[in-house]
Amino acid sequence: MTDLVIGAGLMGITSAYELLKRGRAVTILEELDGxxxxxxxxxxGMLTPSMSDPWNSPGVYKYLVKSLFNPSSSMRLRLNTIPTLLGWGSKFLRYSSEPYFKAALKDNFNLTSYSLTKTKEIAERYDLKYCRKSEGTLSIFNTQEDFSIKENLYKSLNKMGLQCSVLNPDEIVSLVPSLSSISSKLYKGIHYHQDESGDAHLFCKALLKKFLELGGQVKYGVPLKSLTIANNKIIGINTDSEHIVxxxxxxxxxxxxxxxxxxxxVNLDVKPAKGYSLTINVDGVSGLPALPVLNDAMNVVVTPLGNxxxxxxxxEFAGFDLSIDKKRIASLFEMFKIIYPEVASQVDPDSAIPWAGLRPMSCDGKPFIGATKIKGLYINSGQGPLGWTLAMGSANLLADIMFDIPTEIDARPFSLLRAHRNMSM
Ligand SMILES: Cc1cc2nc3c(=O)[nH]c(=O)nc-3n(C[C@H](O)[C@H](O)[C@H](O)COP(=O)(O)OP(=O)(O)OC[C@H]3O[C@@H](n4cnc5c(N)ncnc54)[C@H](O)[C@@H]3O)c2cc1C
Structure with a gap:
């Protein structure tokens, strides 16, 4: 009998592949057409153990409240979505306490580091093509105040094993020469050496191709409608037209x-957090950066992905709304002009392709991976802003759990049934 994986995104494709590799017959069902x-x-496109910090950091509530009155805020809560966020939102805030944040940071760092190792292994094993880059990522700061906000975090991660160097403006420019025209505005940078980058969509397509070659199956345009359960055990699922065992x-x-x-x-504390991207073809453009550069204060990143x-x-906490807000897109391009004025001057903003997607955000900043209370029903979801980074690690944990073999890192912090032991912290 087959195992079914619902969803052909990063979590679905990597999970399906890892199950197939361990000997299961696997079919992916996806409601969209590819x-x-x-x-x-x-x-x-960033694979970043350096960003293992949950978004619900201490003090996040002040930021969210302010965002209600500032439509251009980089993390924004919309007033009309508050009722839909009540239970999840109160947990999101409760989990932002300092002790919980620190514990979640460590749990996430273990998983991001493990996941990056697994991503590199598979990329190299199959020579997957996804515009992969291994030069790390660079965070830039314009003021001492901006830098000091990140200082504690990078020092904590550094103690856990993250490799990084603090750079002065000259060192920043020698790492990324395309930042030379704004060097006088830079205060410091942090280069995270181990981070990688690459196009997640291309990775998914390349890994899916391998999965199919190895005997896996995928069906598109097939939304799961309901689960069939008997005696607390999964026996199949229902689509619009069929029952699949x-x-x-x-x-x-x-x-x-x-x-x-x-x-x-089965309660899964996951809500959508909308994000925007703008993809620009840079064929013929000179002075391009070789690695992703983030400006933390502006909350923007520019990632090179091939051409x-x-x-x-x-x-934005805006429910399932995927509409593109033109002002948000225009402001992304404005930030691009501030970081790379010379590169931006060679690009026609109208040729850029806007996109919006929904990060599956868990209430406590960690993904849910593993068994549910129903036998045979498993979850791999809630990776939030780190889903590309966490995909291969999450899939390996899930497959090992399903095969009842010891996981390579501690999977308990990500269990759906995890005791909310830290809630009192
Ligand atoms: C703007 C933005 C920037 C990001 N940047 C980064 C980054 O740099 N690094 C990083 O690590 N992460 C990043 N992320 C996060 C990462 O992209 C997500 O965490 C990840 O894509 C989630 O993957 P997923 O497979 O869980 O969800 P999805 O990719 O959404 O896949 C879920 C799939 O399930 C399908 N589906 C849903 N319902 C059904 C149904 N009933 N039946 C069948 N199929 C169904 C959907 O159609 C979809 O294809 C970013 C996210 C956004 C939005």
């Missing part, structure tokens, strides 16, 4: 995952 057309389509079902449907579990009273640059910024 692979990785949801959140995994045009993300910022399955031994195991993995829900890897991104921000949609909670909806698919609600009828079975394209991708600009990404902003997070």
């Amino acid at each position: 692979p990785a057309l949801g959140a995994s389509y045009a993300n910022a 399955a031994s195991n079902v993995v829900i890897a449907a991104g921000a949609n995952s909670p909806k698919l579990l609600r009828a079975e009273k 394209r640059l991708r600009l990404v910024g902003t997070a």
Whole structure:
């Protein structure tokens, strides 16, 4: 009998591949017409153990409250979505306490580091083509105040094993010469050596091709409608037109995952956080950067992906709305002009391709990976802003759990049934 994986995004494709590799027959069901057309389509392309910090950091509530009155805020809460966020939102805020944040940072760092190793292994094993770059990422800061906000975080991560160097403006320019025209405005930078980057959509397509060659199957245009359960065990799923029998079902449907579990009273604390990207073809453009550069204070990143640059910024709690706000896109391009004035001057803003996607955000900043209370029903979801970084690691944990073999890192912090032991911290 087959295992079914619901969703052909980063989590679905990597999970399906790892199950197949361990000897299962696996079929992926995807409601859209191709692979990785949801959140995994045009993300910022960074694989970043350096960003293992959950978004619900101490003090996040002040930021969110302010954002209600500032439409251009980089992380924004929309007033009309507050009712839909009540239960999840109160947990999101409660989990932002200092002790919980520190514990979650460590858990996430273990998983991001493990995941990056697994991503590199598979990229090299199959020579996957996805505009991969291994030069790290660079965070730049214009003021001492901006830098000091990140100082504690990078020092904590450094103690956990993250390699990074603090750079002065001259060192920044020798690493990324295209920043020379703004060097007088730079205060410091942090180069995270181990981070990587690459196009998640191309990665998904390349890994899916391998999965199919190895005997896996995928069906597009097939939305899961409901699960069939008997005696607390999964026996299959229902689409609009058929019942499909399955031994195991993995829900890897991104921000949609909670909806698919609600009828079975499996509560998954995941909500969508919308983000925008702008992809620019830079054929013939000179002075291009070789690695992703982030301006933390502006909350924008510019990632080189082959003959394209991708600009990404902003997070909005706006429900499942995927409409493109032109002002957000215009402001992304304005930030691009501030970081790379010379590169931006060679680019026609109208040729840039805007996109919006929904990060599946968990209430406590860590993904949900593993078994549910229903036998044979598993989850791999809630990776939020780190889903590309976490995909291969999450898939390996999930597959080992399903095969009941020891996981290579501690999987308990990511269990769906994790005791909310830290809530009192
Ligand atoms: C703007 C932006 C920038 C980002 N940048 C980064 C980054 O630089 N680094 C990083 O690590 N992460 C980044 N992320 C996060 C990362 O992209 C996501 O965490 C990741 O793509 C989530 O993958 P997923 O497979 O869980 O969800 P998705 O990619 O959304 O896949 C879920 C799939 O399930 C399908 N589905 C849903 N319901 C059903 C159903 N009923 N039946 C069948 N199929 C269904 C959907 O169609 C979809 O294809 C970014 C995200 C955004 C939005």
